[in-house]
Amino acid sequence: MNNMPKTRTQATGPTSRMDGKRILLEVKNLKKHFPIKSGILFQHEVAAVKAVDGVTFHIYEGETLGLVGESGCGKSTTGRTILQLYRPTAGSVKFEGVELTELKGSALRRMRRKMQMVFQDPYASLNPRMSVGRIVAEPLVVHNIGTKKEREERVAELLELVGLNPYFVRRYPHEFSGGQRQRIGLARALALNPKFIVADEPISALDVSIQAQVVNLMQELQENLGLTYLFIAHDLSMVRHLCDRVAVMYLGKLVEVAESEELYTNPLHPYTQALLSAVPVPDPVVEETRQRIILKGDVPSPINPPVGCNFNTRCPVSVDVCFSQEPELIEVLPEHWVACHRVI
């Protein structure tokens, strides 16, 4: 029987977060292809959806990395593949120096204690036939931690931590609002006292008024518990508010990674520029002069991505080389990485 995890309180303050710059998670050339099958009697693979097609980045301990992009660009798949919920087709994921893609069975299960996930849909992410207490205690039960009584205490502690009344343990998910369900999901993710949490659009299904509450809660938890987030989102203004660094994804690949302020003030990739031009600015003077860059065409199919730079079908500044050669993600400014032939 394992010992009950105690909620750590962060020794170092939030200001010192970026100084140490210890890399917690390192993703190299990660690929996830989903096979498409067909056949008369017995099916065989005929093509593959290249949901994630060679993604490289890292996350520093204690920071929040935002992962943004249009729906269907592979952000969620990236998050799930990092956590090994989908086994990657190729590439490496190193967490605290441990290669996750090679782990199996109980070794992988042990690593899962350190990394958790918060899901997008607060209605689908909680089992309707389990009480809140059982849902939050599930990670403890799975890892065989503590006695029944200790688990109950831990659940109460966790519920309090996410701002829910511990009295709710016997209730069932359908009795809660979306925001409260998302808190339950957070409590479940925190049960094992993880270091790293993948938040897969945790607020996009919520009302705007509730969104701020959940984001604030996540920030507070980060400060108090020293968590590291991979925050997947398509709401750019929320990402700016929450994230230390932001990675922009397009059609299974990263196009730009930079520190939050840097990216928003100095976007280099034409796709990032187009994305940011669509965000309304709360200043009427600036808003007046805001020029929207309208991208032509649709996102190409991830089954058959374009040759060369995969943005070349819609890029307003593309040149010949973009149609033949794939741009690499290069650090053009300190901590500012871009994958574009036109930037260098």
Added chain:
Amino acid sequence: MTETQPEQNPIVAIVQSVLETIVRLLGGASMVKFLIRRFLAAIPVLFAIMLVTFVLTHLLPAGPFSFAAGNKKMPDYLVKQLEEKFGLNKPVLFNTPNDGYFPDDGDWHWLPHKRTEVRTIGGTKQGDVLSKEVEVWRIDFLDSQFWGYVWGVLHLDFGPSLNKALRDQNVQVHEEIAKRLPVSMQVGIFSVILGFLLGVPMGVLAAVYHNTFIDYVTMFFAVLGQATPAIVLAPILIIIFAVELNWVPVADNQNQWQQGPELSLYYLQILALPVITLGTGMSAGIARLTRASLLQVLHEDYVRTARAKGLRERVVIYVHALKNALIPVATILGPLLAGVLTGTFVVELIFVIPGLGKVFVESVAARDYTMIMGVTILYSVFLIAGNILVDIMYTWLDPRIRFD
């Protein structure tokens, strides 16, 4: 195409355009591909059904020749003669050298080989047997009852019936089925028609008067109809209409079933009870489906729009809603038609209708192997065809569904 090859055969062009029209009518190339796939998939299914049925029937104790008329056992030499005549002396599944069956030891080959055989082709009144020698390709390993039967089926030859009364007249299975199938079909098809004629209006009525007394009464009768099996309904109908009121005969005594449909009072009389028995059961399901489907459609936006336009309620329901509501109802036709044959089973036995169901039960009792096989294969073909029909109907009626 025609520009580059100006002297293209006009017949080829016509055939091409006809084929294209057929493909279009069937619902496009993906549909044709889907159909081909389904038909190909049906072949192993049919083979498996044949194998299972064949083994099962041959495992039954006793054989077609151990039952003689009047429970008198046939003399052994006669049985042997008959078995040889109908090939029942062969091994059931495979002919191995150890079976002791033809050809004689030593002449048995694994590989297909050519062989001279003596075939009887006739005789004279004087008692001379006319025979000739023929060269045939044979695979000794597959010279068994089952593979012989499969070979026959591939040639659409379902063999002679082994039932006493029929085998004496050399009746072939397909002839007997051709005689009995129309009888079953009469009952089945008229029942389906009655089911729709009764069920759809009942369902519409219940949906239009949703949550009123009419709805409850209609739906209660629908559930009652579903809960009343033919073996309950049929005897009650017989007692009321045949015995008490004497409106209809209890059973056909003029051989009308085999003469087929005609517009006469007698035909209607013998048709009435079996069709009512089956049709009411079907109408119950159809009514419930129609009601559910219409209720759903009545809540759709386009119906609300039609209402908002100020159309009369009757127009809204019968013109706008009903057409779409009947789509799922029409798809029940597939399983209904597939089930028609097995559905008539009960009714045929109770009303003494000389259809397939009756033949099947009789042939099981008489160990008429070939007839059992023939009827089972027919049922399976109907079932598979019915299942495919459902899928086709879905695409025809609902353009959103596509098979890829």
Added chain:
Amino acid sequence: MTVAEGAEPISLSEEEYARSSPWLDSWRLFRRNKASVVALIVLAIIFAIAITAKFWTHVGLLDARTGAEARHTINPANLPAQDPYPDPGICARDGQDRNPDWCGWIGEDALVLVQELQCYRPEPDPTQRQWCYLLGGDSSGKDWMTQTVYGAQVSLAVGVVGATMSLIIGLIYGVISGYYGGRVDMVMMRIIDFLYGFPTLVMIILLQVFFTEVAREYQDAGRKGLVGFLLNLNKEMGGLLFLFIALGALAWIGMARQARGLVLSYREKEFVEAARAVGATDRRIIFVHLLPNVLGPLIVLETLAIPGYIFTEAFLSFIGLGVQPGTPSWGAMISEVRTRGGFFSNRHILLVPSVALVITTLAFNFLGDGLRDALDPRMRGT
């Protein structure tokens, strides 16, 4: 910590909260459907009567002779001396001395005039004792009420066992196929497609003929081992064992398909992914997360399938391929009335098994409807 301020109020009273769980909610929804509550009560009564049949026989309300035994020649004049069975029948006002003992509990006025009832008289001899059956009897001297009660045992057993067997087989098959997916799923689904082409009724008839013929052949052979054990057990059960096997061999196919579909839809739900993210094993995901969610809709489907199993048994018994001859069964009773020309005379006894059959299947239909409202959230309101 100030995070608690984000909590939103819950609009449930304390009392409601204390008693709220998915199963309780389902029960509340079920109770709202009055027809299915009535159906549940009716079924409970039918089950109770069928299970306690032995007791009623013991008390004397039912004839102890079921099946073939009842076809003995009755010599009522000296019956009590010869016949070890308790009297069938009712408490009669005329000839109270021949009433069973328990009739003493009933007041004089409540006793029935025998003449008003359907009485069976073996021979038109007034000196012979009358046999009175509440629901009449058939020409061979069987008490129709006894037959109906014991027939209920058969029908309910077929319904319940058929449903349970197909639920278990279908669930295991569907869960394995749906959860593990991939090549396993492909092969398993091909097998199902395969079996879908089988004409069920024809196959069941062939299987039943096979079973009954084999049973007859080995009846006196004194077979040992598993075959002998099964044959004996089947005989003990009046032919029901083989009926279960024949039904179960084919009934699970549709259920497996449904179970697989449900598992597929729930497997992709985020709560299953969440369980996997915390490191739950496949076994835990299947038993804790999938089964409780999949079970509800499947129970509904099975309840609605029960009338089908009951019909199949009744039909098979009707054509003589169901239970062993002599075992009471509603289908066999209807067949008996028919073969003995009962459509023309004494016809009201036909109503007894018919009404019993319709009431039972009707009740299962209504129960299924109510369960659907309660257990299958997808179907709510249709």
